[in-house]
Amino acid sequence: MTRVLLTGGTGFIGARLLTHLHAAGIDVISVGRSALPERLQSIIDHRVVPRLDAERLHQVASGGQVDAVIHLAAAGINPGDRNHTNLRRINGHLPAECVDVAQAVGARGFLMAGSSSEYARFDGDRIREDAPLETMKLYGATKAAGSIMAIATGAALRLPCANLRLFNVFGPGEAPHRLCPALRAALQEGREVPLSQGLQVRDFIHVDDACRAILAALSTTLAGSLPTGHYNVCTGQPTSVRSFALDVAAAMNADASLLRFGALPLRPDDQPRVVGNPSLFEAMTGWRPLHTVTTGIAHTLSELSRAERAGTP
Template identity: 50%
Template structure:
């Protein structure tokens, strides 16, 4: 089996490439930077655009396409034109190119930011989508256009709206690496109150969900659509931080809750209902928060 992967140099993409290689897939990563995973063939392109996608897909036959490339992953990156081009427009081009290249199925990485807030209870795929924030709105638009293109051309496609994925390989500004860096040095960690409830998904579980969706789509066991890549379990940011400190045997007094203000747009609760993906792809998150943090720290080298 052969898979084309965009975003393979990123956090989830790199972990997905590693998992695919371990399962025996041939993996070709297309992106601006080379995928660092051994055994992956990298095609570097200065810009991901329709022509580049079609050229890569026509060069060899792929069974699956995993489209994880996105703009605006870093909160400071809010260039409107690039967000619209990469997040809103490009996914439909990926689907169209995959159909023309004879790909069996396409899985696109969506985001929990696609849901408008605040909404109470578990978020289901039919809830109101974001229209007031450019990142979430651009991701939502991209997913909708990709699914409409899939329906038009008859290609099985799934958009997996990932919630708070964590694990080895995260960017330095994110919660887990920030905690690890400071606690390793015995330094205080400035945090918000930590009352925000989030749905933390260990990255290996997320990758297994992506692969399960691609397989179920190509086997006609799963319908095209948007699905939550989530656990359904809400955990406070404070409890996540305390779990990391405990597993590192660090002094939790270094966790300075309330030292940072809550962001004005920080929603009090974002937890996804995973039941649709569970029933369609026979997938569920296997790692508890404790297990995920423990495994992440082991792979970072802090066991």
């Protein structure tokens, strides 16, 4: 049986990935800053680690066979969390240290969750992996620096490594401040939703498609067919924030006039267009997204409603 060590197991994508790994028959040691939801506690070996570092991760991993390390832990995902010390340590330094741990415990591969924020402002159509990287914004720059060091460390150690640059992941389990849950909460209560004009164009990908991509990367990495490097995980399909919000309202049969487009100014650092080119990752793994934005929104809202009725998080 394949056994993986997962960091960030209690995060949005990590908690979702645990269910995908379990369903695939993969044994998991999970590490996170808090306890898992009750529904996962009986099926996942999880360790609460308030401060993740290489020494603690090595202690957790050294108890038995580990075939791969999947590193999802990161700092600054919430825009309000921009402590520069944490960003440098967790995003900049920790990924390469995790590669060292993977090599030390005999793992055969290392995967990490990168971000579209690693890319600098891009004025073309779809961003490829060789596009210029962010150097001025602290979150994106630390993510880019960390992924470069991790991949270079893997190459030096001859340990297969992949940095999966995830674009705009959405779905069940997102933090309340994020676009989809914030829209849903306000529209459920019949409240107006102050928004920018919503003309920003993004590459939205459902969390289950992102998890399937990680599984595809895991399989091809362990098979030796995914070259060490950086890969875009996205749909390649442009969707404006305005269109996304209108799709949420339509799926809820809510009054679209509650969406107050233009009530908020556009953030000065908000890029007008962030759409990726997934062709390299698709060619290497055979992965394809199953959800469109519309079906992903419908699936998300339906699952959240079922969970509310059942009284489960």
